[in-house]
Amino acid sequence: MQLFNFVKNIFLKSFFFSLFAIISLNSYAEINNKICLILDKGGKDDKSFNQSAYEGFLKAQSDFKITKDSKYVTVKEDSQSPHFIRTLSNGDCGLIIAVGFNNADIVGKMAQKFPKQRYVLVDSSIKETNIRSLSFQEHEGSFLIGAIAAIKSKTAKIGFIGGMEIPLIKRFALGFESGAKYINPKIKITETYVGVSPAAWNNPTKAKELALSMYNQESDIIFVAAGASSQGVFDAVSDMNKKNNKAETKKFVIGVDSNQNYLIPGTVLTSMEKKVNSKIYSAVKDFIENKFTTGVITCGFADDGVDWAYDTYNKQLFSNEDIKKINKIKQDIISKKINVPDYYKVGK
Amino acid sequence: MNIIRPIAATIIGLFLGLLVTFFAGENPLNVFLIFATSGFGSTYDFGMTLTYSMPLILTGLSVSMAFKSGLFNIGAEGQLTMGALAAATAGALFTSVPAFIAPIFAGICAALAGGIWGGIAGYLKAKRGAHEVITTIMLNFIAAGIASYVTVYLLKDPNTQNPQTIPISPNYKLETFAFFDSAPVSSALFLSVIVAILVWIFLYRTPLGYEIRAVGSNESAASTACISISKTQILNMFIAGSLAGLVGVGEVLSRAECFKLDFSPGYGFTGIAVAFLARGNPIAIIFSGFLFGALQKGASDLEIFTHNVTSDLSLVLQALIILAVSADGLWEKILSGKKVKL
Numbered sequence: 001m002q003l004f005n006f007v008k009n010i011f012l013k014s015f016f017f018s019l020f021a022i023i024s025l026n027s028y029a030e031i032n033n034k035i036c037l038i039l040d041k042g043g044k045d046d047k048s049f050n051q052s053a054y055e056g057f058l059k060a061q062s063d064f065k066i067t068k069d070s071k072y073v074t075v076k077e078d079s080q081s082p083h084f085i086r087t088l089s090n091g092d093c094g095l096i097i098a099v100g101f102n103n104a105d106i107v108g109k110m111a112q113k114f115p116k117q118r119y120v121l122v123d124s125s126i127k128e129t130n131i132r133s134l135s136f137q138e139h140e141g142s143f144l145i146g147a148i149a150a151i152k153s154k155t156a157k158i159g160f161i162g163g164m165e166i167p168l169i170k171r172f173a174l175g176f177e178s179g180a181k182y183i184n185p186k187i188k189i190t191e192t193y194v195g196v197s198p199a200a201w202n203n204p205t206k207a208k209e210l211a212l213s214m215y216n217q218e219s220d221i222i223f224v225a226a227g228a229s230s231q232g233v234f235d236a237v238s239d240m241n242k243k244n245n246k247a248e249t250k251k252f253v254i255g256v257d258s259n260q261n262y263l264i265p266g267t268v269l270t271s272m273e274k275k276v277n278s279k280i281y282s283a284v285k286d287f288i289e290n291k292f293t294t295g296v297i298t299c300g301f302a303d304d305g306v307d308w309a310y311d312t313y314n315k316q317l318f319s320n321e322d323i324k325k326i327n328k329i330k331q332d333i334i335s336k337k338i339n340v341p342d343y344y345k346v347g348k
Numbered sequence: 349m350n351i352i353r354p355i356a357a358t359i360i361g362l363f364l365g366l367l368v369t370f371f372a373g374e375n376p377l378n379v380f381l382i383f384a385t386s387g388f389g390s391t392y393d394f395g396m397t398l399t400y401s402m403p404l405i406l407t408g409l410s411v412s413m414a415f416k417s418g419l420f421n422i423g424a425e426g427q428l429t430m431g432a433l434a435a436a437t438a439g440a441l442f443t444s445v446p447a448f449i450a451p452i453f454a455g456i457c458a459a460l461a462g463g464i465w466g467g468i469a470g471y472l473k474a475k476r477g478a479h480e481v482i483t484t485i486m487l488n489f490i491a492a493g494i495a496s497y498v499t500v501y502l503l504k505d506p507n508t509q510n511p512q513t514i515p516i517s518p519n520y521k522l523e524t525f526a527f528f529d530s531a532p533v534s535s536a537l538f539l540s541v542i543v544a545i546l547v548w549i550f551l552y553r554t555p556l557g558y559e560i561r562a563v564g565s566n567e568s569a570a571s572t573a574c575i576s577i578s579k580t581q582i583l584n585m586f587i588a589g590s591l592a593g594l595v596g597v598g599e600v601l602s603r604a605e606c607f608k609l610d611f612s613p614g615y616g617f618t619g620i621a622v623a624f625l626a627r628g629n630p631i632a633i634i635f636s637g638f639l640f641g642a643l644q645k646g647a648s649d650l651e652i653f654t655h656n657v658t659s660d661l662s663l664v665l666q667a668l669i670i671l672a673v674s675a676d677g678l679w680e681k682i683l684s685g686k687k688v689k690l
Contacts, residue, residue, distance in 0.1 A: 076651075077613040079611060080659070084652060088652065102510060113530065197511055197609050198511065198609060
């Protein structure tokens, strides 16, 4: 009887042990392809930066074998961001994608604490052995946008509205300005910002006021890089165009980050796209195929990281001649014939 | 009975809140488990719960302190902003203060700054008759304005794009306990608890505390007894403000190590709920602050571990708990109903 008990005991123990081993192996296999996306405050529906990231994530999720546990979280207030990154870094996720410069500093710290965890950082140039930093060349894209605005402007007055006054947005502004001056050295550019605190990203009312006063001072094209505040500029341009129907004095707006041409077809001149979606998609692709590399990756025209949006919504606004000019400038930027000033290097 | 009511209210609030998650398509039991494990699951989680609790205890004390003399302090948010800003400014500018004294010095600066901010509202109430609810709310906006001016134009940290001040000098840093596995819990934890006990002693065992309570219970009786109403109100708002200002010690000296614009997720306003749940008792505020800290921590984990529920659930829970605790008529009916049956 005792022997029987002993054998039973062993059996049970080994049974449970193997069960445990199977379960843990299984979960190990799952852990490997779990992707976690951390979005900045705008959230997945901001029609802009975060949305672009989320779209890339969704596309990767449908194309690759990624566990359904993969998820996105949205940082609602700054104090949550270290906590989210820290909790997700505990080995639960195979790859963590953090969007926005807000998260960059903390990811940099956590990357040292969790050297095995792999990260993708959007909008940063932090160098760690386990971080792939995507550094978008906003100045290149903005240069082209500035040139397009100068080509299309009838009043030779254009405007720039930034969100919060920080180096990242000033980089847009400087590129835009030098692009416009490249085409027309005498062009007048008004540059203004919604504010100096994070609230500036979410103040469409003030952005609208700024835009209306710019349009009233004869600027006919405004390039806006202001997160959720951008909506105010889109409202302002529709208001202006409702009041006067003449084609010669039509006002335009230029979108940013995502392709925003569809928001008001025919009035959104173009958009300066940061291809966050495709870069995140390819990061996930590399990760799944085990080709993940780290380091700072620059995403400019040459790497298809930034571009101007040309689609059915704004096709009628550009003549073949315009397109030729624009493509010529783009080629010149890629071949470094045109030297685009970078605020990160010039400004300091 | 005094203890039963808040506890019952908490249970009712939690129950109703979890019921809400059921309609959002989550398993309420699962949500509850996430709450429990995220608050106390590991030493890190527990540390984060404490981190969220510390400021809530202090702002709860601030609100209840003002309430003792019949004033409603909605300005804890602005006071803690000024306190944190003062601590960060001291830490960034006076780098030569020796290591042992430095945190105390920063703490005094924080308490003074918060105190002055509260004192302004007290002065306006006592001497000019401006209602403190209005003035404290408006002072919140002014504090936010000053904070962003100082952060962006005067003390901007040039090494980051985030709007934050220059990091404080190493002398000022409060070491975080290794036990909590990188959760920013430092000796500031004891500060909250000690301050709560001191506030209790002050209110119930000193003449000044007695005067404050007397003014709160019956203003005309107190003035007949030769207690200066205006002096008491100004002093009381000053103390209330300095309690809120002390939030800056933990948040700046051990957590962020600089002043970050908009760092507070509404500690000042949650403090009102903390004070109400504890019915103004300083010792009970330690526990209610801890409960709300756990809610806050649990809520941010809901964002991570569920699909349909976001961290906003903590607001729903807070609201339900406060509704349950403040439903006076309901409670009297229940309690008196029982008495009749007995």
